[in-house]
Amino acid sequence: ETFVELFGGGKAELILENPNDVLECNIEIKVQPPGKNVQNIDLLSGGEKGLAAIALLFSILKVAPSPFCIFDEVEAALDDVNVARYARYVRRMTTNTQFILITHRRGTMEEADVLYGITMQEEGVSKMLELQTADMAKKLGIS
Template sequence: LEEAIRKIDRETRGRFKDTFDRVNSGVQALYPRLFGGGHAYLELTGEDLLDTGVTIMARPPGKRVSSISLLSGGEKAMTAVALVFAIFQLNPAPFCLLDEVDAPLDEANVGRLANMVREMSEKVQFLFVS
């Protein structure tokens, strides 16, 4: 029984790390496209992969790196979109419902979001509430 538990723990750690790395790469690629610059990445909050949390760190253009909780409403929305879209690139669902994601965005950010949605709509159907 203990050997089976160790095997499951090893597999779980491996799958989690692989998924984390792939989503992190997606966030790092999508964030600057959505913001017209800047940088974002995922960070583990602990050492043990079975018991850790994940934080998203972001640096909008011209600002310092900070956790998502310190960003403005529009910056939070676009950072969250980068994360959701990175997950959708990894494992697309048939549709994605976005509820008022554009509300805190200025015109430039709405345009970049629309371009990204247009590009991703080849694989995912989007439903918007605005």
């Protein structure tokens, strides 16, 4: 269901290569993005591989929730439409898990509650900036 939601359709499955030895066998990831044939994950585009991997991570978090999760530019290879799907999905997952996302993608930042930035105004001195997005929206009259 996670894959279907992130891809807007299709299907995916994990296949044990040797079901008689579940602890030692490889796992094959088969995916079928909407409008395409079933294929091994190795044959997907970079963005499709990234989104499939994100779907797997979110599926694991649904089964075994964690109090927090750190993602470092996991959506970098995605197009804007899929960045928006990813960001909305992260937003929904925040009921059980706190996310720390490192990103340069606007679509991800638009779903954030708080943005932190690091700047260097003078050589060798870093400064952290914090932006509460709800406060900024109120100031801009777009809340």
